[in-house]
Amino acid sequence: MLRIAPALLLLGLAVAMPLAGASAQERARQRSPAPATARLSFIGLADKAQVPARLTVRFAISGMEVVPAGQPMRYGGHHHLLIDTELPPLDQPIPSDFNHIHFGGGQTEAEIALTPGKHTLQLLFADHNHVPHDPPIMSERITVEVPAMPAEKPRSAAAPGARVFFLDLQDGATIPSHARIRFGAEGIAVTPAGTASPNGGHHHLLVDTDVPALDREIPSDFNHLHFGRGQTEAELTLPQGEHTLQLLMGDHEHVPHDPPVMSPRIRVRVVADGQPAAAAAPSPPHAHGAAAGRTPSPNDAAVYFVYPRDGDRIYPTSTIRFGLRNMGVAPAGVAKPNTGHHHLLVDTETPPFDAPIPSDLNHIHLGGGQTEYKLTLPNGRHTLQLLLADENHVPHDPPVISERITVIVAPGGPNARRRR
Amino acid sequence: MSRARIAITCLFALMAWQGLVAETVAQTPARQSAPPGAQVYFHYPIDGLSVPERFTVRIGLRGMGVAPAGVDHARTGHHHLLIDTEPGTPDQPIPSDYNHIHLGNGQTEVVVTLPKGRHTLQLLLGDYTHTPHNPPVMSPKITINVR
Numbered sequence: 001m002l003r004i005a006p007a008l009l010l011l012g013l014a015v016a017m018p019l020a021g022a023s024a025q026e027r028a029r030q031r032s033p034a035p036a037t038a039r040l041s042f043i044g045l046a047d048k049a050q051v052p053a054r055l056t057v058r059f060a061i062s063g064m065e066v067v068p069a070g071q072p073m074r075y076g077g078h079h080h081l082l083i084d085t086e087l088p089p090l091d092q093p094i095p096s097d098f099n100h101i102h103f104g105g106g107q108t109e110a111e112i113a114l115t116p117g118k119h120t121l122q123l124l125f126a127d128h129n130h131v132p133h134d135p136p137i138m139s140e141r142i143t144v145e146v147p148a149m150p151a152e153k154p155r156s157a158a159a160p161g162a163r164v165f166f167l168d169l170q171d172g173a174t175i176p177s178h179a180r181i182r183f184g185a186e187g188i189a190v191t192p193a194g195t196a197s198p199n200g201g202h203h204h205l206l207v208d209t210d211v212p213a214l215d216r217e218i219p220s221d222f223n224h225l226h227f228g229r230g231q232t233e234a235e236l237t238l239p240q241g242e243h244t245l246q247l248l249m250g251d252h253e254h255v256p257h258d259p260p261v262m263s264p265r266i267r268v269r270v271v272a273d274g275q276p277a278a279a280a281a282p283s284p285p286h287a288h289g290a291a292a293g294r295t296p297s298p299n300d301a302a303v304y305f306v307y308p309r310d311g312d313r314i315y316p317t318s319t320i321r322f323g324l325r326n327m328g329v330a331p332a333g334v335a336k337p338n339t340g341h342h343h344l345l346v347d348t349e350t351p352p353f354d355a356p357i358p359s360d361l362n363h364i365h366l367g368g369g370q371t372e373y374k375l376t377l378p379n380g381r382h383t384l385q386l387l388l389a390d391e392n393h394v395p396h397d398p399p400v401i402s403e404r405i406t407v408i409v410a411p412g413g414p415n416a417r418r419r420r
Numbered sequence: 421m422s423r424a425r426i427a428i429t430c431l432f433a434l435m436a437w438q439g440l441v442a443e444t445v446a447q448t449p450a451r452q453s454a455p456p457g458a459q460v461y462f463h464y465p466i467d468g469l470s471v472p473e474r475f476t477v478r479i480g481l482r483g484m485g486v487a488p489a490g491v492d493h494a495r496t497g498h499h500h501l502l503i504d505t506e507p508g509t510p511d512q513p514i515p516s517d518y519n520h521i522h523l524g525n526g527q528t529e530v531v532v533t534l535p536k537g538r539h540t541l542q543l544l545l546g547d548y549t550h551t552p553h554n555p556p557v558m559s560p561k562i563t564i565n566v567r
Binding site: 325327368369370372 | 463478480481491496526528567
């Protein structure tokens with residue numbers, strides 16, 4: 001009740017304003033009509049929710065159509081997200097600034113970054129001229145809280161003496177413009193991003209850049225290459241000239257360890273592919289050790305949970321549904337490029353990638369090519385992870401593995417108690 | 421490199437399929453049976469949804485497994501996405517054209533691009549010869565609005 005009071009007040013102001021000043025009246029635009037039944041709300045975001053600092057906000061509109069800005073259409077409009085601000089005057093175009101985010105392309109979701117603390121979010125629909133409809137179509141104003149991060153999130157620890165280094169590549173080396181760079185790690189395990197593991201992390205290759213801030217996520221751009229799937233080598237294409245390369249390990253959330261595990265920064269000279277590369281050019285035919293027998297997977301392949309999602313409350317008997325991008329499913333025993341079969345890992349660590357996945361109650365093989373599985377679990381907290389494997393149950397290279405998600409099993413399932 | 425491999429795989433799948441079509445037309449072999457309760461369904465999109473012109477169709481399958489075309493395994497099949505078309509007679513191989521998208525490598529999702537307007541989508545599982553099972557494992561036909 002109290003929460004809508006300022007909105008009502010502003011509404012009152014907005015109505016009063018045209019009466020007060022003639023200039024305001026001139027500026028006031030013709031407002032587009034809206035049906036009385038139209039509803040606007042957030043999807044999956046409740047009032048007083050705790051949210052991560054970076055979150056995806058999804059909008060639901062019913063009774064109206066989403067059209068890009070600039071296209072007049074009866075009962076059409078586009079979304080605006082108001083962050084930490086009151087409603088703007090409703091007879092004028094919505095301002096465009098950090099507090100009033102326009103989705104003029106007709107987007108129905110957005111990734112936003114919030115600072116720790118409390119924030120208010122509200123949706124406001126507007127017509128082709130960014131002017132709210134008559135009556136205005138808006139959501140409830142909700143308050144979300146971003147927990148203070150640094151205090152409760154210490155950086156992952158790295159074992160003393162852990163180090164990363166370039167294999168076959170020394171400072172001052174000359175390499176072709178298209179080169180294979182291989183990474184070595186000692187005293188620390190290489191594990192995919194998204195999977196927390198003690199003393200583990202994944203490589204980041206810093207190209208022509210300084211070391212980034214060590215207390216936060218390593219940026220992801222052309223200068224900071226992430227190898228989130230646990231790759232230990234990369235095909236790198238660089239323009240001719242002098243470049244610097246450096247390796248930096250990041251934990252499951254891409255944050256460097258404490259102490260940071262990084263290589264010295266080396267300088268390389270890149271020459272055209274045809275020219276003889278002096279000194280330490282990477283030797284193409286290299287023994288791959290235990291990984292020799294693994295089936296390659298496409299670089300953009302990914303496996304993920306369609307249901308449940310991380311943090312979900314689920315029924316004791318639930319159907320777990322798997323999604324697979326850029327690869328196909330084949331039953332175990334079928335050797336076909338770019339295919340594999342699912343394994344559901346329950347309450348267990350990620351197994352080694354160079355051996356067949358064990359078969360027991362914690363490693364469920366879907367050897368018949370199934371893409372979902374009815375799982376019964378005791379009440380409480382459980383972890384789930386998906387790992388694709390080839391016809392011999394050996395993970396691909398690089399491994400096609402999902403994040404490890406946590407679910408809470410409760411007799412009432414999702415209805416038991418609202419999460420957080 | 422992997423792209424080339426996919427292309428080659430597709431080519432092989434297509435060739436294998438055409439060979440199989442010739443065979444099936446000649447002899448019409450017994451259709452593979454589907455277990456009771458087998459069901460194919462849309463994770464995304466769902467009936468009545470408005471979607472952008474380019475979107476990913478995600479496919480769920482209950483009570484059976486997925487196998488690439490040409491792989492003869494009991495209780496498996498591969499997905500076909502039917503766009504703006506009716507399913508044909510269930511004892512004939514599913515045609516391969518713009519209205520019948522074959523996911524012959526065992527894919528469980530596919531990116532499609534459709535012109536603006538209303539379209540119907542339907543899923544139909546085919547066995548290793550691209551023939552629907554007995555009884556056919558087929559989703560209800562859904563209507564989507566591409567905007």
